[in-house]
Amino acid sequence: xxxxxxxxxxxxxxxxxxxxxxxxxxxxxxxxxxxxxxxxxxxxxxxxxxxxxxxxxxxxxxxxxxxxxxxxxxxxxxxxxxxxxxxxxxxxxxxxxxxxxxxxxxxxxxxxxxxxxxxxxxxxxxxxxxxxxxxxxxxxxxxxxxxxxxxxxxxxxxxxxxxxxxxxxxxxxxxxxxxxxxxxxxxxxxxxxxxxxxxxxxxxxxxxxxxxxxxxxxxxxxxxxxxxxxxxxxxxxxxxxxxxxxxxxxxxxxxxxxxxxxxxxxxxxxxxxxxxxxxxxxxxxxxxxxxxxxxxxxxxxxxxxxxxxxxxxxxxxxxxxxxxxxxxxxxxxxxxxxxxxxxxxxxxxxxxxxxxxxxxxxxxxxxxxxxxxxxxxxxxxxxxxxxxxxxxxxxxxxxxxxxxxxxxxxxxxxxxxxxxxxxxxxxxxxxxxxxxxxxxxxxxxxxxxxxxxxxxxxxxxxxxxxxxxxxxxxxxxxxxxxxxxxxxxxxxxxxxxxxxxxxxxxxxxxxxxxxxxxxxxxxxxxxxxxxxxxxxxxxxxxxxxxxxxxxxxxxxxxxxxxxxxxxxxxxxxxxxxxxxxxxxxxxxxxxxxxxxxxxxxxxxxxxxxxxxxxxxxxxxxxxxxxxxxxxxxxxxxxxxxxxxx
DNA sequence: TTACGTCCACTTTTT
DNA sequence: GTGGACGTAA
Numbered sequence: 001x002x003x004x005x006x007x008x009x010x011x012x013x014x015x016x017x018x019x020x021x022x023x024x025x026x027x028x029x030x031x032x033x034x035x036x037x038x039x040x041x042x043x044x045x046x047x048x049x050x051x052x053x054x055x056x057x058x059x060x061x062x063x064x065x066x067x068x069x070x071x072x073x074x075x076x077x078x079x080x081x082x083x084x085x086x087x088x089x090x091x092x093x094x095x096x097x098x099x100x101x102x103x104x105x106x107x108x109x110x111x112x113x114x115x116x117x118x119x120x121x122x123x124x125x126x127x128x129x130x131x132x133x134x135x136x137x138x139x140x141x142x143x144x145x146x147x148x149x150x151x152x153x154x155x156x157x158x159x160x161x162x163x164x165x166x167x168x169x170x171x172x173x174x175x176x177x178x179x180x181x182x183x184x185x186x187x188x189x190x191x192x193x194x195x196x197x198x199x200x201x202x203x204x205x206x207x208x209x210x211x212x213x214x215x216x217x218x219x220x221x222x223x224x225x226x227x228x229x230x231x232x233x234x235x236x237x238x239x240x241x242x243x244x245x246x247x248x249x250x251x252x253x254x255x256x257x258x259x260x261x262x263x264x265x266x267x268x269x270x271x272x273x274x275x276x277x278x279x280x281x282x283x284x285x286x287x288x289x290x291x292x293x294x295x296x297x298x299x300x301x302x303x304x305x306x307x308x309x310x311x312x313x314x315x316x317x318x319x320x321x322x323x324x325x326x327x328x329x330x331x332x333x334x335x336x337x338x339x340x341x342x343x344x345x346x347x348x349x350x351x352x353x354x355x356x357x358x359x360x361x362x363x364x365x366x367x368x369x370x371x372x373x374x375x376x377x378x379x380x381x382x383x384x385x386x387x388x389x390x391x392x393x394x395x396x397x398x399x400x401x402x403x404x405x406x407x408x409x410x411x412x413x414x415x416x417x418x419x420x421x422x423x424x425x426x427x428x429x430x431x432x433x434x435x436x437x438x439x440x441x442x443x444x445x446x447x448x449x450x451x452x453x454x455x456x457x458x459x460x461x462x463x464x465x466x467x468x469x470x471x472x473x474x475x476x477x478x479x480x481x482x483x484x485x486x487x488x489x490x491x492x493x494x495x496x497x498x499x500x501x502x503x504x505x506x507x508x509x510x511x512x513x514x515x516x517x518x519x520x521x522x523x524x525x526x527x528x529x530x531x532x533x534x535x536x537x538x539x540x541x542x543x544x545x546x547x548x549x550x551x552x553x554x555x556x557x558x559x560x561x562x563x564x565x566x567x568x569x570x571x572x573x574x575x576x577x578x579x580x581x582x583x584x585x586x587x588x589x590x591x592x593x594x595x596x597x598x599x600x601x602x603x604x605x606x607x608x609x610x611x612x613x614x615x616x617x618x619x620x621x622x623x624x625x626x627x628x629x630x631x632x633x634x635x636x637x638x639x640x641x642x643x644x645x
Numbered sequence: 646t647t648a649c650g651t652c653c654a655c656t657t658t659t660t
Numbered sequence: 661g662t663g664g665a666c667g668t669a670a
Contacts, residue, residue: 191660419647543658
């Protein structure tokens with residue numbers, strides 16, 4: 001192995017204990033250590049396919065996979081690497097009988113929302129007085145999902161962590177149950193079901209547990225601090241027969257909203273007796289001035305993170321803090337700065353723009369498009385979530401799973417003169433049929449006078465294993481119908497072409513749909529591969545950016561209302577999580593870091609004034625930690641001394 | 646029952 | 661700028 005490691009990294013990589021916890025701060029070479037561990041195991045004789053690497057985001061999984069094959073070669077490619085969801089589904093599909101698993105339609109967040117909305121409406125009834133007091137579908141989904149991910153009954157969760165009255169709790173539980181039942185009758189699997197089903201079978205059935213776990217020798221887990229109790233159950237089951245190698249950093253825990261529990265890190269040694277702990281403390285990624293800022297942010301916390309990173313790279317420029325009047329000025333300046341650097345000979349791909357929310361990335365994205373800067377957007381709306389793409393995919397989903405109520409509704413109501421009521425009546429009949437073929441026949445009966453409606457599903461059914469042909473038929477039949485629905489149809493048609501290209505790479509419609517539900521891809525990501533030699537600027541949400549780095553980072557829109565986000569102000573734990581989000585953003589930068597902010601949005605100005613220091617993480621930033629300069633790229637800037645610091 | 650107008654709030658993070 | 665909820669005409 002040609003890679004160099006420091007003594008702590010080497011100790012982790014070569015350790016002999018049963019289980020190991022690696023506490024690794026930002027930029028201490030976490031991913032390198034995981035790759036190094038895999039390489040070491042393979043060199044010591046472990047077959048590559050008996051090593052599993054579990055990551056938390058799909059982006060991290062891609063990163064690991066590509067680094068595995070570039071550093072270890074062919075053996076590396078045989079290591080199994082993916083997110084918890086991907087790996088659980090993969091195993092369940094390969095061992096259907098063990099898990100009682102049959103193919104189901106994976107629901108994305110939109111599907112979940114729609115279904116929840118539906119059952120919420122049905123359970124609450126027409127009484128608008130009670131309707132107003134029942135949380136919105138999105139909120140209900142969050143409660144339900146959180147309870148499941150933390151492995152507690154929804155009733156217990158609601159009683160402990162919300163202040164609904166008993167009668168409301170019961171209504172909510174009824175809604176959850178209806179949602180669950182509806183999922184089953186429609187043949188749906190949501191994200192939580194994937195983990196839950198896998199964890200449950202492993203937990204309940206010692207025989208299956210053994211058979212699954214003995215397929216592997218080593219399970220390497222990245223971002224351990226973001227695992228939730230449900231995921232811990234899975235790891236615990238595997239630990240009986242496998243060696244765990246878990247890497248984490250509590251200062252980077254930013255998924256508590258999804259049930260992440262850093263007890264999984266803190267209690268690691270207690271839960272797994274035959275385990276050791278190694279710490280990685282040397283930071284190689286960032287220059288010392290960048291770490292000074294990140295350390296300062298963390299030091300303001302009432303929590304003691306016991307974490308002060310020291311860089312091996314003392315030299316470097318101080319981070320720059322730049323203020324703007326409007327977010328448009330800010331976006332302009334960031335893009336101009338990147339263009340200037342590109343002209344000086346840097347690559348587009350050296351630059352990463354980090355945003356707290358996909359929403360706050362919009363002005364920057366608009367400017368990138370305007371200036372024709374090649375970029376990809378990671379996080380936010382995926383290609384398959386766009387309305388016109390969903391229109392196209394709906395009919396494919398019907399063919400794969402004829403009980404897919406949401407897809408049928410979407411497909412049928414596309415057609416003129418078919419509204420919700422007519423469609424719902426038809427769907428009720430279709431879903432009762434025993435097979436997709438019979439459903440297609442029934443459809444012909446129901447809409448006997450509407451050949452244009454009934455032909456397409458039958459055609460798609462002929463091409464279940466030829467996604468390319470299925471897409472072609474669907475596009476041809478639907479374009480005239482959908483064209484009038486949207487403005488700027490031409491640009492949307494490009495997305496259809498893109499979908500058709502992606503689908504052509506898959507052996508079946510089922511595989512195609514499943515892949516992109518589990519691994520949603522943004523439109524810009526899908527096209528980014530088109531010019532790899534040029535490279536692209538990465539525009540990314542902080543949550544998606546974890547585990548990655550770039551030479552030059554722009555943390556954008558770092559203003560009150562975003563850090564912490566205004567929606568988290570009510571909950572002290574949530575505020576602390578927001579602080580870690582900022583910490584993660586700042587520690588992505590290797591060489592240069594720019595922190596920008598603007599006050600154009602009304603709420604930002606309002607919360608800036610209202611927060612008076614306690615709820616804005618850059619409040620009270622001491623002089624010398626950053627260069628707080630007027631921008632040098634010609635944008636109009638007015639620093640408002642009255643309100644800042 | 647559908648289509649279309651108007652008015653409303655509302656904009657977290659991911660699998 | 662967008663999507664949902666609601667009311668009304670055909």
